[in-house]
Amino acid sequence: MNKTVIGILGSGALLASVPWLGLPAFYESFLYLLCHWMILALSWNILSGYSGYFSFGHGAFFGIGMYTSAGLSANLNWPFLWTLPAAALMAALLGMALGAVVFRVKSVRGELFALLTLAITFVVGTIVLNTRIDGGPGIYLNAVAIPAIGPTASSSIYLMALIGAVATLLISYRIHVSRLGLGLFAIHDDEDVAEVMGVPTFRYKLLAFGISCALAGLAGGIHALFVSYVTAGETFTIVVPLTVVLMSVLGGTRHWAGPAVGAVAITCLMYFFTAGNNPIAGKAAVGVILVLVILFMPNGILGYFLKRTAGRRSVPPAPSAVAPEAAAPVSTGKVLLDVRELSKAFRGVQALDGVTLQVFEGEILGLLGPNGSGKSTFINVVSGHFPATGGQMFFEGRQLAGLEAHSIAQAGIARTYQIPRPFAHLSVLQNVSLVAMFGGAALNHEQATAEAWKWLAFTGLQDKADALPDDLNLHQRKFLELTRALASRPRLVLLDEVLSGLTPGEINEAITLIRKIRDRGATIVFVEHVMRAVMALADRVAVLNHGKLIAVGPAQEVMKNADVVSAYLGTPHA
Numbered sequence: 001m002n003k004t005v006i007g008i009l010g011s012g013a014l015l016a017s018v019p020w021l022g023l024p025a026f027y028e029s030f031l032y033l034l035c036h037w038m039i040l041a042l043s044w045n046i047l048s049g050y051s052g053y054f055s056f057g058h059g060a061f062f063g064i065g066m067y068t069s070a071g072l073s074a075n076l077n078w079p080f081l082w083t084l085p086a087a088a089l090m091a092a093l094l095g096m097a098l099g100a101v102v103f104r105v106k107s108v109r110g111e112l113f114a115l116l117t118l119a120i121t122f123v124v125g126t127i128v129l130n131t132r133i134d135g136g137p138g139i140y141l142n143a144v145a146i147p148a149i150g151p152t153a154s155s156s157i158y159l160m161a162l163i164g165a166v167a168t169l170l171i172s173y174r175i176h177v178s179r180l181g182l183g184l185f186a187i188h189d190d191e192d193v194a195e196v197m198g199v200p201t202f203r204y205k206l207l208a209f210g211i212s213c214a215l216a217g218l219a220g221g222i223h224a225l226f227v228s229y230v231t232a233g234e235t236f237t238i239v240v241p242l243t244v245v246l247m248s249v250l251g252g253t254r255h256w257a258g259p260a261v262g263a264v265a266i267t268c269l270m271y272f273f274t275a276g277n278n279p280i281a282g283k284a285a286v287g288v289i290l291v292l293v294i295l296f297m298p299n300g301i302l303g304y305f306l307k308r309t310a311g312r313r314s315v316p317p318a319p320s321a322v323a324p325e326a327a328a329p330v331s332t333g334k335v336l337l338d339v340r341e342l343s344k345a346f347r348g349v350q351a352l353d354g355v356t357l358q359v360f361e362g363e364i365l366g367l368l369g370p371n372g373s374g375k376s377t378f379i380n381v382v383s384g385h386f387p388a389t390g391g392q393m394f395f396e397g398r399q400l401a402g403l404e405a406h407s408i409a410q411a412g413i414a415r416t417y418q419i420p421r422p423f424a425h426l427s428v429l430q431n432v433s434l435v436a437m438f439g440g441a442a443l444n445h446e447q448a449t450a451e452a453w454k455w456l457a458f459t460g461l462q463d464k465a466d467a468l469p470d471d472l473n474l475h476q477r478k479f480l481e482l483t484r485a486l487a488s489r490p491r492l493v494l495l496d497e498v499l500s501g502l503t504p505g506e507i508n509e510a511i512t513l514i515r516k517i518r519d520r521g522a523t524i525v526f527v528e529h530v531m532r533a534v535m536a537l538a539d540r541v542a543v544l545n546h547g548k549l550i551a552v553g554p555a556q557e558v559m560k561n562a563d564v565v566s567a568y569l570g571t572p573h574a
């Protein structure tokens, strides 16, 4: 068991002793509220903070939990503790049913997702109010037997919330340090790239949403007993989502404990002002503090302090990683990628028009063509970034058309982007190790980090391992794209204009590097406008024009082809 888990369990055990200290009941209800808001804020953060899908629907899932526990215990006489798993399950089912539809639609991201989840709160509230679930007068829980966990009724409710808070902290922490957490942070920064790098984005979002909703449902279930009277009007409001967003942003959404810090800070502040008969002043104070935090601590209180202490800590030296051993180039003549009649249309633009092309194992194939001829689209379709509109693609005999992008990455195809698209909030090392974990190499956390160091040494970026992508210059960002592609140990690498924007010296360096990549056993398809690089590297070239393949063969021959000359220079005027 690691120190963090021991710390969480130890603090929980200490707080669990409070009911036996003989303190006034006031302390228990105050501690109850702290735990209650901690569960809600931490659970919201698991989807919204980690993956960036801002949900305003937490009130709906919390409310479903409240009504499930209230209905089952007060109307159907279930023992109260039995109602809690049901509350969590009902909330999770609603969340996952919603996610199963919404997460498939690319356009429902950002503010649209927030609005949609807010609308769900009101829809669920209206249904509950106008059906037998509530029926109008609400549900009373006065007659429900409170499970005797502590010495008194109020201490029992507090202990239930404490157990929930400890469990939520443990779950939040475990997700943060797991593959799921890393995948969610990648989704936060660039979901499309995360998918292309091998992260199963749909499954991860759905799982995070399910866990988040289940915990909100649990908090709702316990809260039903705490308030002992449940009404739709007070449950399905904007208060819960707004408060948890404030708490999480205040504490820091990128840290597993940030929302807990925010929950403690805001609950204490509100309690302080309410106890002094100044609840309005308390709300104003929370607002002012939040504005100050957003302005001066954009990563929240915890993010701010962690950054400061990290700055003071000496950065551990990079392990003495050596670049991977060179494997013998494999030029077997075997077809690695077999593309047949591939087409892609974008509303009226036929970007690829029946392209048939074979890529042989161990070769470097240059993909050429004038601007807008379909080169990047070819890479986008083969890597699964865009679905094809027609045709077939076989990689090592396996059909790629119809596969999701993460499955294509896991099959052994890696790519770079013409304009580098690193994960902005992950360090250079994390950017590379993430791909080693999720891509074709499928390594565990430790192996992936070691693999990332090796490839950073190979591309000369090891001194930048702790930097954020924004701190890199263009040359380094292009090399980071390359390093990420290599860390997945791909059998096919698709390079999209890695040389554009580089100086002549940097281009020479990149040419040497691309040769080394092939010498390590990978097959390369590269899109390039820098002709001296094409001539120096390519075994064969293929030329596209208006989405059609017009020539393929050795570079010297193809560049003399009349169709190619006219595609680049135009047809001579009579």
Ligand SMILES: Nc1ncnc2c1ncn2[C@@H]1O[C@H](COP(=O)(O)OP(=O)(O)OP(=O)(O)O)[C@@H](O)[C@H]1O
Residues within 6 Å of the ligand: 346, 349, 350, 351, 369, 370, 371, 372, 373, 374, 375, 376, 377, 378
């Ligand atoms: N996402 C998109 N939506 C609509 N049209 C697109 C999209 N991506 C590409 N296109 C269109 O498809 C055609 C081919 O574009 P593509 O980017 O593949 O060309 P390219 O050969 O890579 O060009 P360049 O050398 O300038 O990068 C162009 O007409 C382009 O405008």
